[in-house]
Amino acid sequence: MTHTRDPVGEHRRELLRQMLRIRRFEEKCAELYSAAEIRGFLHLYIGEEAVAVGALQALTEEDNVVSTYREHGHALARGVPASSIMAEMYGRATGCSRGRGGSMHLFDVGRRFYGGNAIVAGGLPIALGLALADRLRGDRRVTACFFGDGAAAEGEFHECLNLAALWRLPVLFSCENNLYAMGTALAVEHKETDLAVRAATYEIPSWPVDGMDVVAVEEAARHAAEAVREGGGPHFLELRTYRFRAHSMYDPDRYRDKAEIEAWKRHDPIDGLARRENVTRDELELIEKEVAAEISEAIEFAEAAPLEPVADLTRFVHSERTGAG
Amino acid sequence: MNAVLKTTYREAVRAALREALLRDERVFLMGEDVGRYGGCFAVSLGLLEEFGPERIRDTPLSESAFVGAGIGAAMNGMRPIVEIMTVNFSLLALDQILNNAATLLHMSGGQVPVPLVVRMTTGAGRQLAAQHSHSLEGWYAHIPGLRILAPATLEDARGMLWTALQDPDPVLIFEHGSLYNVAGELPADTGAVGIDRAAVRRAGGDVSLITYGGTLAKALDAAGELSGDGIEAEVIDLRSLRPLDDATVIDSVRRTHRAVVVDEGWRSGSLSAEITTRIVEQAFYDLDAPIERVCTAEVPIPYARHLEEAAIPQVADIVDAVHRVVGAGG
Numbered sequence: 324m325t326h327t328r329d330p331v332g333e334h335r336r337e338l339l340r341q342m343l344r345i346r347r348f349e350e351k352c353a354e355l356y357s358a359a360e361i362r363g364f365l366h367l368y369i370g371e372e373a374v375a376v377g378a379l380q381a382l383t384e385e386d387n388v389v390s391t392y393r394e395h396g397h398a399l400a401r402g403v404p405a406s407s408i409m410a411e412m413y414g415r416a417t418g419c420s421r422g423r424g425g426s427m428h429l430f431d432v433g434r435r436f437y438g439g440n441a442i443v444a445g446g447l448p449i450a451l452g453l454a455l456a457d458r459l460r461g462d463r464r465v466t467a468c469f470f471g472d473g474a475a476a477e478g479e480f481h482e483c484l485n486l487a488a489l490w491r492l493p494v495l496f497s498c499e500n501n502l503y504a505m506g507t508a509l510a511v512e513h514k515e516t517d518l519a520v521r522a523a524t525y526e527i528p529s530w531p532v533d534g535m536d537v538v539a540v541e542e543a544a545r546h547a548a549e550a551v552r553e554g555g556g557p558h559f560l561e562l563r564t565y566r567f568r569a570h571s572m573y574d575p576d577r578y579r580d581k582a583e584i585e586a587w588k589r590h591d592p593i594d595g596l597a598r599r600e601n602v603t604r605d606e607l608e609l610i611e612k613e614v615a616a617e618i619s620e621a622i623e624f625a626e627a628a629p630l631e632p633v634a635d636l637t638r639f640v641h642s643e644r645t646g647a648g
Numbered sequence: 649m650n651a652v653l654k655t656t657y658r659e660a661v662r663a664a665l666r667e668a669l670l671r672d673e674r675v676f677l678m679g680e681d682v683g684r685y686g687g688c689f690a691v692s693l694g695l696l697e698e699f700g701p702e703r704i705r706d707t708p709l710s711e712s713a714f715v716g717a718g719i720g721a722a723m724n725g726m727r728p729i730v731e732i733m734t735v736n737f738s739l740l741a742l743d744q745i746l747n748n749a750a751t752l753l754h755m756s757g758g759q760v761p762v763p764l765v766v767r768m769t770t771g772a773g774r775q776l777a778a779q780h781s782h783s784l785e786g787w788y789a790h791i792p793g794l795r796i797l798a799p800a801t802l803e804d805a806r807g808m809l810w811t812a813l814q815d816p817d818p819v820l821i822f823e824h825g826s827l828y829n830v831a832g833e834l835p836a837d838t839g840a841v842g843i844d845r846a847a848v849r850r851a852g853g854d855v856s857l858i859t860y861g862g863t864l865a866k867a868l869d870a871a872g873e874l875s876g877d878g879i880e881a882e883v884i885d886l887r888s889l890r891p892l893d894d895a896t897v898i899d900s901v902r903r904t905h906r907a908v909v910v911d912e913g914w915r916s917g918s919l920s921a922e923i924t925t926r927i928v929e930q931a932f933y934d935l936d937a938p939i940e941r942v943c944t945a946e947v948p949i950p951y952a953r954h955l956e957e958a959a960i961p962q963v964a965d966i967v968d969a970v971h972r973v974v975g976a977g978g
C-alpha cells in the first residue's frame with residue numbers, strides 16, 4: 324500500500340473504471356438481448372468508450388448533452404444510474420424514460436441529458452436551441468452534441484454547422500467517426516472523408532482526435548469546451564474511433580473485414596490505457612468486481628421494477644398541468 | 649396444375665425488384681444500405697452482386713437529396729426505385745415528395761410527369777419505439793398527385809411493384825415491417841397484379857371489416873374467431889390507399905349493413921376517418937349501426953412491450969368492435 328498521492332494516475336484509473344463500466348454493462352445488454360429481456364434495436368458502443376468517457380470529462384453538471392441511439396456510454400458517463408438505464412431497457416416504469424423510450428431513447432433531464440435521438444442528425448438542431456437559450460439568458464453552459472460520421476451527410480448537419488457558426492452558439496460538436504454508417508463505409512458516404520476539414524469550411528475550429536485514447540479525447544474536449552464556454556463559438560471534434568460490434572443486434576456485419584475489426588481491437592481503449600498506466604492485475608480485478616456488482620444491482624433493480632400501468636398509456640402526450648387552468 | 653413456390657414476403661419483394669431490373673434497363677434501386685449491406689431488412693440482399701453498383705446504389709444518409717434525385721432521374725427518362733428505410737425517416741424527404749414529386753405535373757401544366765416509385769417500411773409491433781414505428785401512410789394518402797399502395801399479401805408484395813413502375817406518376821409503396829418474415833406459397837408463374845381495386849380477402853354477410861397492410865392478418869384472425877360466435881365478417885384489403893376503391897367498400901357495406909375500419913394509423917384526421925366518411929356519404933341509409941374504428945391510440949408508439957401492444961390494434965379489439973356493431977342497431 325503506497326501513501327504517495329498521484330492525482331494523474333488516480334484520475335486515469337477513474338477513466339479506466341468508467342470505460343470498463345460501459346464495456347461490461349453493454350456486454351450484459353447483449354446477453355440480455357439474446358435472452359429476450361431487452362428488445363427493439365440495441366446499438367452497442369463497445370470499442371468507442373474512450374470517446375464518451377473522455378469528452379464528458381470536459382463538462383460540468385450544468386452543461387447539456389445531446390446524444391444518439393448509440394448512447395448507453397454517454398448516459399453512463401454522464402452519471403445516469405446504470406439501474407435506471409437497465410430498467411428502461413426492460414421497459415419498466417422506473418426506467419429513465421419510464422419504459423417509453425428503450426435503448427435508443429434514454430433521457431435524464433435532471434442531469435441535463437437530453438436524450439437518445441434515433442433520427443440520424445436529429446439531435447443537432449435541438450443542441451443549437453439548447454445553446455441558444457443559454458446564450459440568451461447569459462448562462463455559461465456548453466452543449467455537447469454527439470453524432471456519427473453518417474450524420475455528416477444529412478442536410479441538418481450542414482444547416483446546423485452554419486447556423487451555430489453564424490450565431491456563435493456554445494455547442495461542442497462531437498463527431499464519432501467510426502468509419503461506418505450502418506453498412507456504408509466512410510468513403511462511400513462522403514467525398515471529403517476528413518470530417519474536421521468539412522466543419523472548418525463553416526469557420527468552426529475543428530480537429531481530429533484519436534478516439535481510442537481516452538486521455539487524448541479528454542485533453543481535446545477540455546480545450547474545446549473551455550473555448551466554447553469563453554465565448555469562442557462552436558467547436559468541432561472529429562473523434563476517430565471504431566465499433567467492435569455490429570451496427571445493431573440485427574446486423575450480420577457482412578460488410579467489414581474480420582482482419583480490419585481485429586486490427587482495431589488491438590487499439591482497444593481499455594487495454595491501451597491499462598497498459599500505459601501500468602495498472603496491475605490486482606487493481607484491475609478490484610475494478611472489475613466493483614463494476615460487476617454495480618451491473619448485477621442494475622439488473623436486479625430492473626427485474627424487480629414495476630411495469631407502467633396500461634391505463635397510463637397516453638400520459639405525457641401533453642403536459643400534465645397542476646392546479647387551476 | 650400450377651407449380652407453387654415456397655417464399656416469404658421479403659423474398660417476394662426481392663423477386664419483384666429483380667424482375668424489374670431485368671426487364672427494364674431504365675430501372676435502378678437507390679437508398680441507404682441497399683447494396684453492400686443488403687437492405688436494412690435484407691430485402692435487396694444479393695442484388696448488388698447481380699446488377700452492380702450503378703444500378704444498386706448505396707446512398708449517404710441524405711434522404712432529401714436521394715429522393716429528390718430519384719424525382720429528377722424519373723423526369724429524365726429513368727425509372728428509379730427509391731428505398732427509404734422507415735416511414736419516420738421519409739419525413740426528411742417530405743418536402744421533395746410533396747412539393748416536387750406530387751406537384752410538378754400539375755404545376756407545369758402537364759409537362760413534367762414523375763414516374764418514380766418509392767418503397768418504405770411502416771408500422772409498429774417490434775418495440776422500436778416512437779421514432780421507428782409510426783404508420784404515416786395515411787398522411788401520404790392525403791396528397792393529390794401520389795398513388796399509395798400497401799401490399800399485405802405475398803402476391804401483392806410480388807406483383808405491385810411492376811405495375812407501379814408502369815404508372816406515369818409517383819407511387820409510394822408501404823411495406824409493414826412485421827410482414828417480411830411471413831411465409832407462404834405463390835404460383836411459380838406469379839407476376840404483376842392490378843393496383844386499382846381493393847380485394848375481398850374473406851367473404852361474409854354480417855359485417856364489413858375494412859383494413860390494409862399490417863392489420864389485414866389481424867382482421868382475418870378476428871374474422872375466424874367471430875365465425876365461432878356465429879358472426880361472418882367480410883374482410884376487405886384496401887391495397888390502394890390513394891385512390892381509394894370506394895366501389896368495393898360500398899358494395900360490401902350495402903350487403904352487410906355494418907362496418908368496422910381497422911387502421912394502425914392514429915384516429916384523428918386520418919385515413920380511417922376518410923373511409924368512414926365515404927361510407928356515410930355513399931351508404932348512410934344502408935347502415936344498421938354506427939361505424940366503429942379500431943386505430944392506434946393517440947400516442948407516440950412506446951417501447952415497452954405491454955404499452956406498445958396496448959397502443960396498436962389487436963385481434964381482441966377488432967372482435968370487441970364487431971360485437972358492438974352487431975349488437976347495436978336493428
Ligand SMILES: Cc1ncc(C[n+]2csc(CCOP(=O)(O)OP(=O)(O)O)c2C)c(N)n1
Pocket residue numbers: 393441442443470471472473474475499501503504505570680709711733737740
Ligand atoms: C434519418 C435517418 N435515416 C436513416 C436511419 C437509419 N440508421 C440508423 S443508424 C444509421 C447509421 C448512422 O451512422 P453514423 O451516423 O455513422 O452513426 P453510428 O451508427 O456509426 O454510430 C442509419 C442509416 C435513421 N435512424 N435516421
Ligand SMILES: [Mg+2]
Pocket residue numbers: 471472473499500501502503504505
Ligand atoms: Mg458511424
